[in-house]
Amino acid sequence: MDSVKLGLLGVGTVGSGTINVLQRNACEISRRAGRNIVISKALVRDITKSRKCNLNGLQLTEDPYSVVDDPEIEVIVELLGGIDLARELILRAIDNGKHIVTANKALIAKHGNSIFEKAKDKGVIVAFEAAVAGGIPIIKTIREGLTGNQIEWIVGIINGTSNYILSEMSDKCCEFTAVLAEAQQLGYAEADPSFDVDGIDAAEKLTILASIAFGIPLQFEKIYTEGISRIKSLDVEYARQLGYSIKLLGIARRTIEGIELRVHPTLIPENILIARVNGVMNSVLVKGDAVGQSLSCGAGAGSEPTASSVTADVIDVVRSLTVNPDNRVPVLAFQADRFSDLPILKMENIETAYYLRIHAIDTPGVLSDITRILSDRSISIEAILQKSLSENNTDVPIIILTHRTFEKNMNDAVAHIEELKSIVKSIMLIRMEYLNDNW
Amino acid sequence: MDSVKLGLLGVGTVGSGTINVLQRNACEISRRAGRNIVISKALVRDITKSRKCNLNGLQLTEDPYSVVDDPEIEVIVELLGGIDLARELILRAIDNGKHIVTANKALIAKHGNSIFEKAKDKGVIVAFEAAVAGGIPIIKTIREGLTGNQIEWIVGIINGTSNYILSEMSDKCCEFTAVLAEAQQLGYAEADPSFDVDGIDAAEKLTILASIAFGIPLQFEKIYTEGISRIKSLDVEYARQLGYSIKLLGIARRTIEGIELRVHPTLIPENILIARVNGVMNSVLVKGDAVGQSLSCGAGAGSEPTASSVTADVIDVVRSLTVNPDNRVPVLAFQADRFSDLPILKMENIETAYYLRIHAIDTPGVLSDITRILSDRSISIEAILQKSLSENNTDVPIIILTHRTFEKNMNDAVAHIEELKSIVKSIMLIRMEYLNDNW
Numbered sequence: 001m002d003s004v005k006l007g008l009l010g011v012g013t014v015g016s017g018t019i020n021v022l023q024r025n026a027c028e029i030s031r032r033a034g035r036n037i038v039i040s041k042a043l044v045r046d047i048t049k050s051r052k053c054n055l056n057g058l059q060l061t062e063d064p065y066s067v068v069d070d071p072e073i074e075v076i077v078e079l080l081g082g083i084d085l086a087r088e089l090i091l092r093a094i095d096n097g098k099h100i101v102t103a104n105k106a107l108i109a110k111h112g113n114s115i116f117e118k119a120k121d122k123g124v125i126v127a128f129e130a131a132v133a134g135g136i137p138i139i140k141t142i143r144e145g146l147t148g149n150q151i152e153w154i155v156g157i158i159n160g161t162s163n164y165i166l167s168e169m170s171d172k173c174c175e176f177t178a179v180l181a182e183a184q185q186l187g188y189a190e191a192d193p194s195f196d197v198d199g200i201d202a203a204e205k206l207t208i209l210a211s212i213a214f215g216i217p218l219q220f221e222k223i224y225t226e227g228i229s230r231i232k233s234l235d236v237e238y239a240r241q242l243g244y245s246i247k248l249l250g251i252a253r254r255t256i257e258g259i260e261l262r263v264h265p266t267l268i269p270e271n272i273l274i275a276r277v278n279g280v281m282n283s284v285l286v287k288g289d290a291v292g293q294s295l296s297c298g299a300g301a302g303s304e305p306t307a308s309s310v311t312a313d314v315i316d317v318v319r320s321l322t323v324n325p326d327n328r329v330p331v332l333a334f335q336a337d338r339f340s341d342l343p344i345l346k347m348e349n350i351e352t353a354y355y356l357r358i359h360a361i362d363t364p365g366v367l368s369d370i371t372r373i374l375s376d377r378s379i380s381i382e383a384i385l386q387k388s389l390s391e392n393n394t395d396v397p398i399i400i401l402t403h404r405t406f407e408k409n410m411n412d413a414v415a416h417i418e419e420l421k422s423i424v425k426s427i428m429l430i431r432m433e434y435l436n437d438n439w
Numbered sequence: 440m441d442s443v444k445l446g447l448l449g450v451g452t453v454g455s456g457t458i459n460v461l462q463r464n465a466c467e468i469s470r471r472a473g474r475n476i477v478i479s480k481a482l483v484r485d486i487t488k489s490r491k492c493n494l495n496g497l498q499l500t501e502d503p504y505s506v507v508d509d510p511e512i513e514v515i516v517e518l519l520g521g522i523d524l525a526r527e528l529i530l531r532a533i534d535n536g537k538h539i540v541t542a543n544k545a546l547i548a549k550h551g552n553s554i555f556e557k558a559k560d561k562g563v564i565v566a567f568e569a570a571v572a573g574g575i576p577i578i579k580t581i582r583e584g585l586t587g588n589q590i591e592w593i594v595g596i597i598n599g600t601s602n603y604i605l606s607e608m609s610d611k612c613c614e615f616t617a618v619l620a621e622a623q624q625l626g627y628a629e630a631d632p633s634f635d636v637d638g639i640d641a642a643e644k645l646t647i648l649a650s651i652a653f654g655i656p657l658q659f660e661k662i663y664t665e666g667i668s669r670i671k672s673l674d675v676e677y678a679r680q681l682g683y684s685i686k687l688l689g690i691a692r693r694t695i696e697g698i699e700l701r702v703h704p705t706l707i708p709e710n711i712l713i714a715r716v717n718g719v720m721n722s723v724l725v726k727g728d729a730v731g732q733s734l735s736c737g738a739g740a741g742s743e744p745t746a747s748s749v750t751a752d753v754i755d756v757v758r759s760l761t762v763n764p765d766n767r768v769p770v771l772a773f774q775a776d777r778f779s780d781l782p783i784l785k786m787e788n789i790e791t792a793y794y795l796r797i798h799a800i801d802t803p804g805v806l807s808d809i810t811r812i813l814s815d816r817s818i819s820i821e822a823i824l825q826k827s828l829s830e831n832n833t834d835v836p837i838i839i840l841t842h843r844t845f846e847k848n849m850n851d852a853v854a855h856i857e858e859l860k861s862i863v864k865s866i867m868l869i870r871m872e873y874l875n876d877n878w
Binding site for chain 2: 017021022024025028029030031032033034129135136137140141144145146147148149150215273276277288289290291292293294295296297298299302304305307308309310311312314315316319320321322323324326327328329330333334335338
């Protein structure tokens with residue numbers, strides 16, 4: 001039985017995991033793939049560094065071109081991260097006729113369109129299951145498992161760090177900064193956490209999910225992105241009292257006017273399954289017109305969960321090596337010449353429900369002012385929670401949940417409410433989704 | 440663009456759904472598949488009957504051979520159900536070089552080995568995503584998405600009727616028979632419910648899942664199967680008081696000695712995600728050595744959810760029409776010549792934890808007798824719940840949760856406990872699983 005030779009770019013956390021998985025499960029993998037799969041060469045930054053994997057039978061090199069130009073290597077597995085070097089090496093490998101497996105969500109989200117175009121010209125595959133939601137095979141599920149459906153929307157908990165922080169804020173009634181510090185100690189958050197907690201990582205993943213769900217080009221630059229750092233422990237607590245959890249969601253939704261693409265903290269009903277996905281776990285909920293709601297949950301990151309997706313891609317690629325490119329699963333789920341130019345909606349034109357936390361001095365009078373401002377804009381109220389005096393005894397928090405309205409309506413209402421004399425702080429506004437079938 | 444022609448066998452609930460999905464989403468499907476896909480002919484029992492789908496452009500026939508022998512038809516979609524006719528027509532279609540998509544779990548579980556062998560000889564595909572868990576693409580997830588893993592175990596809520604009944608028993612404190620009657624009225628249970636509530640349907644699905652997870656032949660006849668009809672409302676209530684839910688689970692687990700294959704009601708911790716999957720929903724939890732736990736949830740039955748899986752299979756088949764059979768995904772996930780002969784374990788040799796409900800006249804003395812019988816067999820106790828006198832005031836229920844032990848040990852213990860003079864009824868024994876990573 002012939003072996004297929006892989007070239008590995010990067011032997012960090014995921015690279016080591018991939019080496020371990022391919023070695024440990026070599027027999028199982030060859031029973032499935034019908035071929036042996038071996039990593040023959042791996043690019044590292046420092047050849048002398050010790051690593052958490054068995055490097056026997058595997059040539060380490062600090063020269064990237066000796067990997068991507070090696071004529072014996074048929075598949076390049078790119079696990080470097082970062083943009084410039086990864087992009088250069090992937091494009092060169094494609095030029096050399098090699099297939100690509102990558103976990104690089106930033107690269108795919110930002111440069112995928114041009115990379116895929118080149119890959120199509122050269123008749124090679126670019127696979128990127130590991131770029132979204134770590135070990136969950138969500139790309140395959142949407143791209144191949146739900147192909148009979150018109151996808152109506154996708155909602156994902158696709159950043160483990162943010163989900164861990166929000167879960168801890170909920171469980172322990174702690175503030176964001178305290179939980180973040182703890183998460184950094186535990187290794188769940190980076191020293192510079194902005195990539196995770198500001199929603200950028202989730203936006204990269206959502207870019208990819210939206211493209212394969214709706215057949216639109218990758219459009220990272222058009223996603224509305226808002227992180228979790230402004231969420232207070234008391235918002236988590238008020239939400240809970242009203243029957244909701246707060247999650248950082250990536251939301252992609254098809255409407256008649258266009259596609260909503262947005263990442264932001266969101267209240268969702270606490271009794272639905274995705275609201276119970278806590279800690280560093282990821283989860284993606286897909287609504288298809290035929291299948292209804294379909295939920296996938298699992299590890300969103302980590303060495304071997306991510307390696308699980310990398311390995312599955314490698315096996316798919318190995319099976320497709322001799323397949324006519326026209327018969328392969330299209331890289332972004334839809335045939336490249338049949339993409340849709342559905343516009344991405346501006347945030348002011350999206351429609352959602354809202355949680356408002358308003359602090360007022362004199363409640364009775366102000367409540368009628370607030371509700372009038374809302375009703376003047378046809379914003380109807382689902383629930384009001386008026387609390388007793390807040391800690392500093394100067395103001396009363398009023399929590400309002402509204403029904404769905406256009407964001408520009410709500411922004412206008414908030415601006416007018418903030419102008420009321422009895423309002424003492426700026427209003428906290430968090431979007432809210434019911435995630436039922438009638439969205 | 441060439442159209443691929445399908446022949447449909449059966450235009451019942453799933454057949455109508457498949458016609459509807461293929462018509463409604465024709466544009467989306469051709470954008471994905473790169474081909475138009477049309478049903479050209481459909482077999483029905485009664486050509487005059489009215490149906491819940493648009494039959495325009497589609498020839499109905501009562502002659503099965505005019506479908507499976509039609510040279511223009513490349514793919515046969517079998518949605519007849521039942522064994523004999525379905526099997527005959529599928530084998531004939533394979534003989535004619537046609538590819539097969541089927542939702543027939545009973546046929547695959549019982550006759551899949553011979554059907555797949557014939558399909559291999561003829562170089563055609565047999566796809567059966569819709570046979571397990573309706574709309575959830577769990578076959579694809581295990582067979583293609585988790586290929587890097589050694590699958591350690593699979594646990595599934597794979598019978599919607601039973602899950603609905605157990606959920607209602609829990610929510611409304613009703614007995615099995617009352618809920619079953621209600622489920623029959625709502626159309627969630629058949630007039631003859633035994634196929635669902637006795638676990639046979641779940642066993643057929645588990646047969647298929649175990650085969651693709653472990654690379655073993657389909658072995659329906661070796662599954663231990665036990666239904667839910669003996670579960671009492673008070674068991675559901677006691678389980679809840681101890682922090683557990685009762686679910687009908689299909690369990691397939693690889694041990695050093697062999698494979699456990701069993702369907703039975705099971706206590707599981709109520710705070711884990713799969714325990715919250717209620718009503719007619721299905722859910723499959725897979726533990727892989729690399730990915731960890733991966734959960735999929737969705738509709739387990741119904742016209743369009745099942746049609747979603749049928750259609751995804753059709754698109755996969757259409758993409759693979761010209762692919763060398765050696766490069767296709769193996770029908771049972773592993774190459775046909777590399778199956779494993781791991782034995783299926785006898786039930787007495789499986790190891791699990793237990794819930795015991797014992798009714799005794801005189802509690803203090805008998806508790807020491809019971810615990811001695813357990814400890815003599817090295818069965819350790821996790822929790823004891825002793826309740827006050829039961830309704831008829833003649834006996835006291837004692838609930839015991841044990842740690843893991845071999846089933847033969849537990850059977851021996853139960854036999855000895857039942858011999859105690861103070862025990863007034865036969866003991867209720869329900870198996871219990873923690874579903875943590877350390878199983």
